[in-house]
Amino acid sequence: MLPDKVVSDICTAVDSGFEKQVQFTQTLVSIPSLRGQEATAQDFMADAMRERGLKVDKWKLDIDDLKNLPGFSPVATSYDQAFNVVGTYRPTREQGHSLIFNGHVDVVPTGSADRWRFGPFQPKIDGKWLYGRGSGDMKSGLAATLFAFDAVRNSGYSPQGRIHFQSVVEEESTGNGTLACLQRGYRADAAFIPEPSGELFTRGEVGLIWARVTVKGDPEHASGFIGVGTNAIEKAMALWPHIKALEAKWNERKSEVPLYCDHPFPVRVNIGEIHGGEWTSSVPASAALNVRVGLMPGFTQEEVRREIEDAVRNASRNDPYLSNNPPAIEYFGHMSAGYFVKHAEVPEDILRRAHTKITGKTMREVVTSASSDTRYFNLYQDTWGVSYGPTVEKAHGFDERVDLESVKRVTKTMALFLAEWCGLSHDRA
Numbered sequence: 001m002l003p004d005k006v007v008s009d010i011c012t013a014v015d016s017g018f019e020k021q022v023q024f025t026q027t028l029v030s031i032p033s034l035r036g037q038e039a040t041a042q043d044f045m046a047d048a049m050r051e052r053g054l055k056v057d058k059w060k061l062d063i064d065d066l067k068n069l070p071g072f073s074p075v076a077t078s079y080d081q082a083f084n085v086v087g088t089y090r091p092t093r094e095q096g097h098s099l100i101f102n103g104h105v106d107v108v109p110t111g112s113a114d115r116w117r118f119g120p121f122q123p124k125i126d127g128k129w130l131y132g133r134g135s136g137d138m139k140s141g142l143a144a145t146l147f148a149f150d151a152v153r154n155s156g157y158s159p160q161g162r163i164h165f166q167s168v169v170e171e172e173s174t175g176n177g178t179l180a181c182l183q184r185g186y187r188a189d190a191a192f193i194p195e196p197s198g199e200l201f202t203r204g205e206v207g208l209i210w211a212r213v214t215v216k217g218d219p220e221h222a223s224g225f226i227g228v229g230t231n232a233i234e235k236a237m238a239l240w241p242h243i244k245a246l247e248a249k250w251n252e253r254k255s256e257v258p259l260y261c262d263h264p265f266p267v268r269v270n271i272g273e274i275h276g277g278e279w280t281s282s283v284p285a286s287a288a289l290n291v292r293v294g295l296m297p298g299f300t301q302e303e304v305r306r307e308i309e310d311a312v313r314n315a316s317r318n319d320p321y322l323s324n325n326p327p328a329i330e331y332f333g334h335m336s337a338g339y340f341v342k343h344a345e346v347p348e349d350i351l352r353r354a355h356t357k358i359t360g361k362t363m364r365e366v367v368t369s370a371s372s373d374t375r376y377f378n379l380y381q382d383t384w385g386v387s388y389g390p391t392v393e394k395a396h397g398f399d400e401r402v403d404l405e406s407v408k409r410v411t412k413t414m415a416l417f418l419a420e421w422c423g424l425s426h427d428r429a
Helices: 004-030 039-051 135-154 176-183 232-251 301-317 320-324 345-359 374-380 404-422
Strands: 055-060 083-089 099-104 129-131 163-168 190-193 201-205 207-216 269-276 286-295 328-335 365-367 384-387 401-403
Touching: 004 039, 004 129, 004 135, 004 404, 039 055, 039 083, 039 135, 039 163, 083 176, 099 135, 099 176, 099 374, 099 404, 129 135, 129 404, 135 163, 135 401, 135 404, 163 176, 176 374, 190 374, 190 404, 201 345, 201 374, 201 384, 207 232, 207 301, 232 269, 232 286, 232 301, 232 320, 286 301, 301 320, 301 328, 345 384, 345 404, 374 384, 401 404
Parallel strands: 099 163, 099 190, 190 384, 201 365
Antiparallel strands: 055 083, 083 163, 129 401, 207 286, 207 328, 269 286
C-alpha cells in the first residue's frame, strides 16, 4: 500500500502537468488517424516516447506474421501505412511487477464535418469537455498513460518494474495491431488499457464478427421496356429483417452467461454499411450489406457464423430469385471472441485502492456490449488485463467528447496503480 505522502506527491504532479497533458491530447486529436492514415499520429507518439527516454520500437504490421495466430481477424484494407509503436522503460534494477499500457490511435470515420459543433479534427474545449474524433475513443486515455508515468517520475520516484507503452493501429477494425505486439514478444505481469469505461472496471466484453452479405441482381433499364430485371438492393434489404431477428434470439440466451443476466441488451446486430448499384436509371446488378454482430463470452464464432448463414439461406429459399441465385457471405475485419477478466486479487486490490483514493467511491464492475483489444491479454497471453478509462459521450458519433475532469482522475488512478504494482525507488533510472 502506498504511503500517503507518495499518493499526495503523485497526485500533485498530475495536477501540475495536466495543462500540458490536455495540450498534448489536443495535438494528437488534431491528427486525422483514420484507418490507413495512422502513420503521422504514430510518429507523434514515437517522438513523445523518445523524449521520455524510452527505447522505441516502431514496425509495420505484416499479415504473414499474424495470419495463423489465435485471435487474428481477416484483413480487408492495405497495411502499407499500418505502424505500431512500443516504448519501453527498464529500471536500473528490475525488482517490481512488469506492466503494459496499451491504447490505439486509429479512429472511425467522422461523417459530414458540417454536422459537428466543431470540426472533427479541431479539438476544442467547452467547460469540462474536449471535443473531437478520437478524443474519448481513445486518444485521451492513450495520452494519459505517458502522463501518468511522467507524474510518478516528476515526483522524484522511479518505477522498479519494466513498462511497455503500446500505441497500436487496427483496434477499430480487427485488433491485429495489439496481436502484433503479442507476436513480437511483448509480455508483462499485467496490462492496463484506458478505453473509455466511465471509470468502471470492465469485467467482460462481447466478441465481434463483421459479415458482408452480397446479392447479385439481374440488371435492366429501369424503365422496364425490355424486361423488369431483379433489383439486387431490394433483394438484399429483404434479407435484413431475418438477420436482425437473430439479435432477439441471442439476447434471450443471456441467462446462459451468468455475468450477462442483468445486462439489458448484451448482443447488438447492426447494419453499418450498404453498397449497391452503379447507375440511377439501371436496375442494380449487385448489393452488399456490411453487418456487425456481437457474441457473448462462451458463444463460439463458428456457431454464430452458422446461424447467420442459416438465416440468410432460409430467407433465400422463400424467394424464387434468391433460391436460384443464393447470396454470398464473407467475413472481413473483426473476428473476435468475448471474454471475462479472471479474478486476480493483487492487481484488482491495487486498482480498487487507487480508484477509491481518487474518486472517494468504491469501484464498480461492468460487463459491456462492446469489444476492445483487452481481450488479447486475457484470452491469448494469460495476462490479467483491465479496461478502465474516462467518461466519453457520443463515441463514434458527431461531437464525440471526453470529460477532462474524468481524464485527470483516471490519470491519477493509473499513476497510483503503476506506482504500487511496479514498486518505486528514489533512484532515477
